[in-house]
Amino acid sequence: MALTTGFTELFGIRHPIVLAPMGGSAGGALTAAVSTGGGLGLLGSGDGERQWLRRELAILTAGTERPWGAGFLTWAVEPGAVDHVLERGARAVMFSFGDPSRLVGPVRQAGAALIIQVTGLDEARRAVDLGADVIVAQGTEAGGHGARHGRSTVSFVPLVVDLAAPTPVLAAGGIADGRGVAAALALGAAGALLGSRFQATAESLADPAATTAIVAGSGAQTERHRILDIVRGSRWPAQYTARTLPHPHLDRWRGREAELAASTRARADYNADVARGAIPPLPVWAGEAIDLITDLPPAADLVASLAAQAEVALARAGRR
Ligand SMILES: Cc1cc2nc3c(=O)[nH]c(=O)nc-3n(C[C@H](O)[C@H](O)[C@H](O)COP(=O)(O)O)c2cc1C
Numbered sequence: 001m002a003l004t005t006g007f008t009e010l011f012g013i014r015h016p017i018v019l020a021p022m023g024g025s026a027g028g029a030l031t032a033a034v035s036t037g038g039g040l041g042l043l044g045s046g047d048g049e050r051q052w053l054r055r056e057l058a059i060l061t062a063g064t065e066r067p068w069g070a071g072f073l074t075w076a077v078e079p080g081a082v083d084h085v086l087e088r089g090a091r092a093v094m095f096s097f098g099d100p101s102r103l104v105g106p107v108r109q110a111g112a113a114l115i116i117q118v119t120g121l122d123e124a125r126r127a128v129d130l131g132a133d134v135i136v137a138q139g140t141e142a143g144g145h146g147a148r149h150g151r152s153t154v155s156f157v158p159l160v161v162d163l164a165a166p167t168p169v170l171a172a173g174g175i176a177d178g179r180g181v182a183a184a185l186a187l188g189a190a191g192a193l194l195g196s197r198f199q200a201t202a203e204s205l206a207d208p209a210a211t212t213a214i215v216a217g218s219g220a221q222t223e224r225h226r227i228l229d230i231v232r233g234s235r236w237p238a239q240y241t242a243r244t245l246p247h248p249h250l251d252r253w254r255g256r257e258a259e260l261a262a263s264t265r266a267r268a269d270y271n272a273d274v275a276r277g278a279i280p281p282l283p284v285w286a287g288e289a290i291d292l293i294t295d296l297p298p299a300a301d302l303v304a305s306l307a308a309q310a311e312v313a314l315a316r317a318g319r320r
Contacts, residue, residue, distance in 0.1 A: 003181075003310060006168040007134060007190035010113060011067045011091060014038030015307040016191030017181060018136075018170055019198050019299070021045060021071020021094055022144065024282065028056035030203040030299055032063025037300030038307070042094055042115075043070040048081020057088045067091040069115065074098030075237055079106065086110040094136070097145060097240055104130055117172065117193075119147035124160045128167065135164050136193050140224070141174030143196035143287030145242045148224075154187065161188035174219075176289035178309020185314065194306075196287040201299040210284045211296055217245050219288035227253045228283040230260050231270045245284040249273070 005016045017039035019026055023046030031041030043060060045053060060068060069092030070085040082093060083106050093107045096117035107114045108131075116127035117136035127135045137160035138146055139153025150156075153173040161169045171184035172193040184192040198204065200211045224241040227250045228234075236242070244250070249270055253260045260266050273279045297305075 003185065003307060003314075005185070005190035006166070007170065010133065010168065011040055013040055013067060015303055016170075016185070017303050017306050018042060018191055018193040020144075020172065020193050020195030021069075021096075022195050022199060022285075023047075023073065025199045025204050025206040026071075027203075027205040028059030028061075029063060030198065030201060030205065031056075031068055032060050033201075033203045033299035034198065034303055035064045035066040035068045037303035038066075039303040040092065041068045042092065043068065043085070043090075045070045045072050045077075045081065045085060047073055047076035048078055048084070050081065050084070053081060053084055057085065061088060069093060069113070071096060071115075071117075072103075074100045074103065076235065077103065079103060082106050086112055092134070096136075096138075098237070099126070101126075101130060115170075118160065119150050121159060121163065124163050128164050132164075132167060134168050134170060134190075135160060136170045136172050137161075137189070139171070139173030141219075141243075141288040142172055143199070143222070143243050143290075144285040145236065145240045146173070146224070148226075148239050148241045150224075154183070157184065157187045157189055174287055174289045176287070176292040178306045178311075179313045180289065180292075181306055181310035182313035182317070185310070186317070196285075196290055197293055197306075198299060198302070199286070200293045200296050201302055202296055203299050204296075207280060207282065209280055210282070213245055213284050214286050214290050214293055215296065217284075217286060218291050221246055222286055222288055222290070223250070225250060225254070226257055227260065230257060231266050232283075233267050242283070242285055243287055245286050247283055248279060 021042035026044030034041035071094035075098035094115035140150030168190035
């Protein structure tokens with residue numbers, strides 16, 4: 001039994017499994033590996049920084065013949081970067097976090113698929129109105145950034161499925177094994193988009209200390225907050241929090257966001273701690289499902305095992 005869905009048919013791919021376009025982690029090698037493995041790789045293109053894009057797109061296009069795409073942070077990206085990935089052959093462009101209205105034109109003109117990640121029903125309605133080809137429904141279990149007032153994956157995904165039908169929906173947030181992929185399909189999604197699980201793979205660009213922490217860590221230790229964005233001087237808009245593993249500067253400032261934002265010392269202290277190696281260069285962004293992550297496999301093998309586990313889980317559920 002193959003897990004064929006409206007999503008796999010849209011791209012002519014084997015498995016309804018998608019690499020989240022994680023800025024800094026989902027580079028060309030990881031994206032190519034997921035696509036070659038039969039899923040859909042999405043390059044973590046962030047704000048579209050051109051030097052990074054050029055380097056990683058060269059690795060990606062040399063690494064796979066299969067369909068791939070790129071994902072951008074809507075609030076941060078310059079339009080020229082979208083044209084750049086389309087010129088290099090992106091079959092899909094995904095936008096997350098913000099109003100993508102100004103960015104969809106070039107995607108349409110290139111004939112690529114428009115994927116929009118949403119964190120609430122208003123955003124889902126806007127994605128439908130914009131004519132998204134695929135909508136990603138992100139639950140608050142997700143690693144990395146998401147809505148400050150997000151919804152849980154299990155209750156949010158079916159709402160988006162109903163609202164968006166017949167547009168295919170992908171479930172995201174807290175999915176890290178084949179049972180989670182099966183659950184996404186049972187909720188009516190046409191596939192699953194995984195971030196934290198793919199961060200811990202052989203091809204990930206994440207710092208090895210971060211992937212080791214994910215393998216050792218537990219979802220119960222993760223926490224959503226803005227503290228590490230504020231202290232790093234990041235431009236993330238205030239309506240987004242990020243789920244991370246524990247961090248000394250999170251402990252220092254928890255509950256004191258306004259004071260932190262006004263502090264002139266806080267950022268200097270943070271940078272000094274990074275410079276002397278007392279803290280990692282970046283927060284460890286990780287979702288609630290990391291207890292299920294116990295190894296660092298090659299990503300193509302992971303795609304195959306996720307799909308095989310999902311088939312078993314669905315067959316077993318059907319027999320009960
Ligand atoms: C390390 C990390 C970085 C991320 N960066 C991005 C990003 O740049 N753009 C984006 O759309 N989503 C990003 N996300 C969120 C994912 O798109 C996705 O919603 C999330 O990973 C799903 O939850 P999971 O981590 O439990 O699989 C990131 C997630 C992680 C873990």
